[in-house]
Amino acid sequence: MDKMPKWADVVLIPLISLILAAALSALVILAIGEDPVAAVRLMVSGALGSTYGWGYTLYYATNFMFTGLAVAVAFHARMFNIGGEGQAMLGGLGVALMCLYVPWPHWTLALIGASTLAALFGAAWAAIPAWLQAKRGSHIVITTIMFNFIASAVLNYVLVNLMRPQGSMDPATARFPEPVHLPTLHELLAPIGINFSKAAPANVSLLVAVAACVLVWLLIWRTRLGYEIRAYGHSETGALYAGISPVRITMIAMLISGGLAGMMAINNVMGEAERLVLNATEGAGFIGIAVALMGRSHPFGVFLAAILFGFLYQGGAELALWTSIPRELIVVIQALVILFTGALDNMVRMPLEKLFLSLRKGRA
Amino acid sequence: MTLLKSLMGAAAAMALSAGAALAEPALIFDLGGKFDKSFNEAAFTGAQRWADETGGSFREIELQSEAQREQALRRFAEAGANPIITMGFAMADPLSNVAPDYPDTKFVVVDVTWIAGDNIRQIGFAEHEGSYLVGMLAAMASKSGTVGFVGGMDVPLIRHFGCGYAQGVKSVSPDAKIIANMTGTTPAAWNDPVKGSELTKAQISQGADVVYAAAGGTGVGVLQTAADEGILSIGVDSNQNHLHPGKVLTSMLKRVDVAVYDAMKAGGEVETGVFVLGLAEDGVGYALDDNNAALISPEMKAAVDAAREQIISGELKVTSYYENDSCPVLDF
Numbered sequence: 001m002d003k004m005p006k007w008a009d010v011v012l013i014p015l016i017s018l019i020l021a022a023a024l025s026a027l028v029i030l031a032i033g034e035d036p037v038a039a040v041r042l043m044v045s046g047a048l049g050s051t052y053g054w055g056y057t058l059y060y061a062t063n064f065m066f067t068g069l070a071v072a073v074a075f076h077a078r079m080f081n082i083g084g085e086g087q088a089m090l091g092g093l094g095v096a097l098m099c100l101y102v103p104w105p106h107w108t109l110a111l112i113g114a115s116t117l118a119a120l121f122g123a124a125w126a127a128i129p130a131w132l133q134a135k136r137g138s139h140i141v142i143t144t145i146m147f148n149f150i151a152s153a154v155l156n157y158v159l160v161n162l163m164r165p166q167g168s169m170d171p172a173t174a175r176f177p178e179p180v181h182l183p184t185l186h187e188l189l190a191p192i193g194i195n196f197s198k199a200a201p202a203n204v205s206l207l208v209a210v211a212a213c214v215l216v217w218l219l220i221w222r223t224r225l226g227y228e229i230r231a232y233g234h235s236e237t238g239a240l241y242a243g244i245s246p247v248r249i250t251m252i253a254m255l256i257s258g259g260l261a262g263m264m265a266i267n268n269v270m271g272e273a274e275r276l277v278l279n280a281t282e283g284a285g286f287i288g289i290a291v292a293l294m295g296r297s298h299p300f301g302v303f304l305a306a307i308l309f310g311f312l313y314q315g316g317a318e319l320a321l322w323t324s325i326p327r328e329l330i331v332v333i334q335a336l337v338i339l340f341t342g343a344l345d346n347m348v349r350m351p352l353e354k355l356f357l358s359l360r361k362g363r364a
Numbered sequence: 365m366t367l368l369k370s371l372m373g374a375a376a377a378m379a380l381s382a383g384a385a386l387a388e389p390a391l392i393f394d395l396g397g398k399f400d401k402s403f404n405e406a407a408f409t410g411a412q413r414w415a416d417e418t419g420g421s422f423r424e425i426e427l428q429s430e431a432q433r434e435q436a437l438r439r440f441a442e443a444g445a446n447p448i449i450t451m452g453f454a455m456a457d458p459l460s461n462v463a464p465d466y467p468d469t470k471f472v473v474v475d476v477t478w479i480a481g482d483n484i485r486q487i488g489f490a491e492h493e494g495s496y497l498v499g500m501l502a503a504m505a506s507k508s509g510t511v512g513f514v515g516g517m518d519v520p521l522i523r524h525f526g527c528g529y530a531q532g533v534k535s536v537s538p539d540a541k542i543i544a545n546m547t548g549t550t551p552a553a554w555n556d557p558v559k560g561s562e563l564t565k566a567q568i569s570q571g572a573d574v575v576y577a578a579a580g581g582t583g584v585g586v587l588q589t590a591a592d593e594g595i596l597s598i599g600v601d602s603n604q605n606h607l608h609p610g611k612v613l614t615s616m617l618k619r620v621d622v623a624v625y626d627a628m629k630a631g632g633e634v635e636t637g638v639f640v641l642g643l644a645e646d647g648v649g650y651a652l653d654d655n656n657a658a659l660i661s662p663e664m665k666a667a668v669d670a671a672r673e674q675i676i677s678g679e680l681k682v683t684s685y686y687e688n689d690s691c692p693v694l695d696f
Contacts, residue, residue, distance in 0.1 A: 056435065156518065156549030168478070170453050171519050199438055201431060272431060275457065279395075279551050282429045317432050320425050321439055327397070327426045 004356045010301070014294060014341055016348050018308075021340040025333040034325055046318025047311045055185060055200015056317070059272060060284075061310030062202065065209040066264035067288025068295060068302040069216050070122075070257045075297040076220055077253035078233040083129060083144030084261040085285025086151030087122035091262025092269040093155060094121035096163065096276035099176040110180040115208065115266045122262015123255040125151060130254030134247040140254070148285070159278055172277040182271045203271035209306075212260060213299040219256070220299075229253050261285060293342040305341075312337060389414075389628045390423040390445035392436050394452035396554040398426050400581035402601040403620060407451050407474065409602065410621030414628040422628065433458040441466040446632040447485070448472070449624055453521060459484065470634050472627040474620055475521065477638050487623045488640040491521075491616070492528025493675050494648030495578070496682045497668050498598050498616045499532020501650065502574040503540050504664045505596055505613055510541040512567035514560055514586045516579035517553040518546035518696070520685060525578040525600070525616075527691035528682050534693050535671070542694055543567045547582045557585025564589040564597075574598065574613060587612060596659065605655040613659050615651040623647075644676045 026036035047053045067084040074081035094117035104110035129143035159171040168174075182203045186196040220226040232239040232249040240246060268280050287309055294308070295301025316330040340348075391411050393404045404426075411422055423445055425436050437458060440448050447470035450459060460479040463471050470483055477488035502511045511533055515522040530542050545563045547553040560582035564575050568590075575590050576598040577583030583600055584607070590597035591608035599605065599615035606612075619641065627634050641647020650668065652660060674680035685691050 056431070059431065152550050160518065160520075170456055172457065175457075199435075201434075268431075277430055277454070277457075278549075279430055282431075313429070316428070317435060320428065320432075321423075321436065327428050330428070 004353055008352065008356065010296065013345070013348050013352060014305075016352070017340040017345070018337065020348070021337040024336050024340075028329060028332055028336075029325065032325065032329060034323060039319060039323065039325065042318055042322060043311075043315030046322075047314040050197065051185075051195070052197035052200050053314060053318075055197050055202040056314040057307065057310040058185070058202040058206055059200065059267070059310070060313040061306040062206045062209045062267040062271075063264050063284040064287050064291045064306035064309045065213060065303060066267070067261050067284050068291030068306050069212055069288075069299060070259075070261035070285075071288045071292035072295065072297040072299070072302055073216060073220070073229075073260065074253055074257040075292055076226075076233050077229045077249055078236075079133070079250065079253060079257075080141045081126065081144055081254065081257045081261075082141055082289065083126060083147045083151075083258070083285070084264075084288045085281050085283065086144070086148035087125045087258045087261035088264045088268075088281045088285050089148075089151045089155050090121040090125040091118035091265035092276050092280045093158060094118040094262065095265040095269045096173050096176075099180045099270060100163075100173060103177075104179050107180055107182055111182060111204070111208075111266065111270070114180070114270055115263050118262045118265045119259035120262070122265075123259040125262070126254045126258025127251070130251050130258075133254075134250040155276075156278060159276065163276070170277070173275050176270065176274045180270065181274065182266070184271075201272040203267065205267040205271045208263070208266065210303070212263070213303050216260075217299040225252065261288070287338075290338040290342045293345070308337075309334075387444055387446055387632065388420060388422055389631070390425075390440040390443075390448045391624070392433075392440070392448065392450040392455070393424065393426045394454060394554075395427050395551045396580045398424070400555060401584050401604065401607070402580045402599075403618075404451055404580075406602045406618070406620035407449070407624045410624035411449075411628060413621070414625050418629075420628075430454075434462055437462040437471075438465075441469045446470055447627055447630075447634050449627055450474070451620075452476075453519075470632055470636060472624075472634065474623055477640060481636075483636055485627060485634055485636045486638045488638070489618050489620075489647050490640060490642030490684075491525050491618060491648060492531075492682050492684050493643045494616045494618065494650065495525050495528030495576075496532035496535075496675070497643075497650045497672060498576060498614055499529040499534075500536050500668050500671060501532075501614055501660065501664055502529070502576060502596075502598060503533040503536035504667065505659065506537075506540065506574045508571045508573045509537060509539065510543065510571040510573065512564070512572035512575035513542060513544040514563050514567070514575060514577045514579055514582070515544065515546040516548075516582050517551060518549050520689065522546065522578055523691065523696050524685040526696065527685040527694055529576055529578075530691060530694035531682055532671075536667075541571070543570055543572055544694060544696060546696070547579055554580035554582060556582045557588070560585035561589040565593070568593050568595060576600070576616070578616070599651070603651040603653065605651050605653055609655040610658065612656060614656055617649045617651050619647050619649075642675075643672055 029036040029039050047057045070084050095114045098114040098117045132138040132143050133140040163173045165174045185202045186198045189196045228244045269276050291305040294305040312334050319325050320327050396404050398408050449472040451474050453475045455473050456476040456479050463481045463484050472485040474487045477486050513526045526544050533540050547559050564586045573595045577586035578600045587597045587607050591611035596613040598613050601618045604615045
């Protein structure tokens with residue numbers, strides 16, 4: 001069974017995939033007559049060369065950590081939660097309700113309240129597809145993706161008809177009051193003498209996301225429930241034989257997954273926009289799938305992959321600002337990375353496995 | 365927070381060596397994209413005309429995400445771009461946040477008229493007036509007595525278009541049936557020609573023989589299907605008559621291009637405040653050119669021009685959807 005050493009699986013394969021994606025992207029940039037070296041330099045300096053760039057990179061990464069973890073938890077139970085987008089939208093609604101209608105005395109309390117309701121809303125949105133899967137066998141891929149559209153319609157209705165302030169055109173809620181403002185990295189790091197950029201949106205929810213990574217790791221590998229989830233994911237019949245209820249595991253795994261996706265809203269809605277806009281999630285739910293795939297469903301892998309995708313997003317924004325590379329091509333570059341690290345995983349894996357096998361034979 | 369934000373700048377500005385100290389204008393396109401054949405493209409046309417005439421150059425970005433709105437505003441402001449022209453109502457909130465931090469920079473925003481700020485030029489259009497005129501044309505050109513309206517994203521702005529249109533239709537034939545559909549509930553609805561085409565087919569099957577598309581890039585699909593199926597369509601924002609000569613009845617012009625051109629021409633000295641451009645200011649209107657001359661009979665033209673005069677003089681009042689968030693003659 002042991003085809004490759006672990007380091008090759010965890011480090012080498014993603015690295016080779018990344019290099020392939022970068023090479024292809026360079027060809028694409030060359031093809032439209034731009035300089036790929038300059039483009040890469042701009043992306044790196046724009047996303048990682050200043051605290052400003054880091055602030056945006058980490059802001060996007062926080063979103064992807066939550067959605068990546070959401071997808072990863074479901075993966076462990078062999079379920080494909082494509083509904084992170086909708087669950088995060090509903091989470092945003094939860095955050096908005098908490099921030100607008102509860103007079104919070106301090107942001108710490110508001111953060112606890114908002115993340116609880118966000119997680120509850122996200123989990124509730126995942127509960128229906130989970131129940132349909134567990135009890136009725138309706139395929140979760142189909143139902144979760146359908147629920148994304150329902151979520152978007154619900155949000156649209158709520159924003160246009162119920163929560164839009166009188167006289168405003170924009171289908172968005174009013175601004176959240178000052179006490180629920182989450183401290184940005186600038187405000188957090190200033191007391192310890194680090195002058196982080198004030199303009200960047202990265203905020204305290206980054207720490208929540210990192211804590212979530214640790215908690216998910218504890219849950220999956222250090223608790224009985226996590227063991228049951230993994231056992232169910234590996235073999236449903238085996239799990240059934242061991243007395244693990246498929247209905248229970250399906251429901252619990254999806255509720256946790258939906259809750260994590262919903263919690264993304266504390267970053268993008270409460271931390272950045274400070275109001276709920278229609279398109280607040282911007283596909284982060286889908287990027288979460290790529291992040292979980294690339295991170296091999298391991299929380300640490302998700303953490304790293306989320307930062308990589310944050311880099312791609314922020315670097316892409318810099319390209320859009322300062323070069324004439326059209327935005328469609330920036331999406332192409334981002335898509336190539338997703339394609340190689342996620343979908344074409346086996347293309348790199350199989351030859352590499354063969355290589356390691358032949359190396360081992362040579363030694364024996 | 366705002367105090368802190370107003371202090372910001374130095375660190376980020378230092379990081380930015382690429383385009384420091386340029387006084388060229390910047391243009392921020394909304395999520396629909398630069399080449400939507402409609403709203404954003406009109407802005408690009410205006411900017412390009414300014415660039416061609418003056419030999420100047422301008423910075424531009426097509427937004428990809430919500431978080432980029434504020435980011436793009438700040439980066440351009442720090443790079444010294446002036447004025448910074450932004451498109452669409454979704455910029456209202458980021459702009460009211462950013463503009464006070466850069467008092468020396470002039471900002472221009474199209475489709476926004478309600479924010480505060482001394483350094484912002486806010487440009488709105490009386491779309492209901494222009495839509496009223498094309499609604500009259502639609503009713504006069506329709507043989508079936510049924511006309512269609514395909515909106516983009518279901519937001520008040522688009523209902524505003526539809527409401528003016530419906531009033532125009534009803535003024536000509538009070539019994540006319542108006543079928544109104546929205547493409548979607550997310551910004552993707554601005555750029556979904558396939559859905560636009562499906563909606564048009566559905567409206568044709570219900571008897572519509574003139575369809576008005578107020579849907580950004582989605583309208584391309586509406587116009588295409590209308591031409592394929594042999595009915596008439598009405599374009600929006602830019603003059604779209606040329607897309608299918610002889611098949612597009614007219615276009616509801618919203619002179620975004622003029623607004624952008626004027627702002628760029630004025631440069632850093634651009635006058636700030638709120639400007640609502642209606643029929644009187646030639647901010648909206650209907651398009652008449654060689655491509656649709658055969659479709660608009662002299663009687664139609666006379667009737668519409670008379671209504672135009674009446675609206676300008678105040679004799680005829682077109683009810684705005686915004687007045688009480690509902691339309692007297694059309695339910696959405």
